[in-house]
Amino acid sequence: MGEVKRIGIDLDNTLINYDGVFRAFATERGLVAPELAISKLHVRTALRALPEGDLAWQRLQGAVYGRGVRDAVLFDGADAFLRLARERGCEVFVVSHKTEFGHHDPERINLRHAALEWMTARGFFHAEGFAIPEVNVTFAATRAEKIAVIRALGVNVFIDDLPEVLKDAEFPESVMGILFTGGAETLGCYPRAYANWREITAMVFG
Numbered sequence: 001m002g003e004v005k006r007i008g009i010d011l012d013n014t015l016i017n018y019d020g021v022f023r024a025f026a027t028e029r030g031l032v033a034p035e036l037a038i039s040k041l042h043v044r045t046a047l048r049a050l051p052e053g054d055l056a057w058q059r060l061q062g063a064v065y066g067r068g069v070r071d072a073v074l075f076d077g078a079d080a081f082l083r084l085a086r087e088r089g090c091e092v093f094v095v096s097h098k099t100e101f102g103h104h105d106p107e108r109i110n111l112r113h114a115a116l117e118w119m120t121a122r123g124f125f126h127a128e129g130f131a132i133p134e135v136n137v138t139f140a141a142t143r144a145e146k147i148a149v150i151r152a153l154g155v156n157v158f159i160d161d162l163p164e165v166l167k168d169a170e171f172p173e174s175v176m177g178i179l180f181t182g183g184a185e186t187l188g189c190y191p192r193a194y195a196n197w198r199e200i201t202a203m204v205f206g
Helices: 019-028 040-048 053-065 067-071 078-087 111-121 143-153 197-205
Strands: 006-009 091-097 137-140 157-160 176-180
Touching (some): 006 143, 019 040, 019 067, 040 053, 078 091, 078 197, 091 143, 111 137, 176 197
Parallel strands (some): 006 091, 006 157, 157 176
C-alpha cells in the first residue's frame, strides 16, 4: 500500500494476548476443564454452554481484564511491527473500547489504569521501546465513541480484532481497516483479514 504515516491500533485481543490468562483463570476456578481452555475463544464457548454461562463469562472477563492483565503478553510479532513503525517515522495511536470498571468485578480495579500500567511495563512509552506518547492512547466508553476517535485522528489504517468495528456504517471510508484474527477462522467476514502480525507488517510496510 502507499506510504503510511498515521496508524491506529486496538488494544485488547489485538495487541494484548489474554489467552494464557483466560486459560489459567478459568481452570483455577474450575469453570472449564483444562483440555477445553485452549484460548480465550475456547473458554468463552465452553462457558456459554453452561447454565448461566453468560454471567460466568462476564465475571471471568472482569477478573482477566482487571487483575489478570499483568500476566498477559504482547501478541507475537506485534513488537516488530511497532518498532518498524517507529523506525519509519509513523505516528501510532492506540484506541480501545474499554470502560473504567468491569461490570462484574468485585475488586473494582480500574481497567484503564491497569492497561496503561501493562503498556508502561512493556516499553510502549519509552524512547528505547516503541516510543508511543501516552497521550496517543485513548479509551472509549462505547464503540460509537471509539469510531469517532478513529475518524478524528485521521489515521491511514486501523487494526482491530473485531470485524463489527471495521464494518460499522460509521467507520470512516478514508481509513483502511485491517482485521487481526489471531489465527481464528474468519469465514470471509472481512476482506483484509490476517492471521498474525507478521502478515500485517508485510501488508502495511511491504
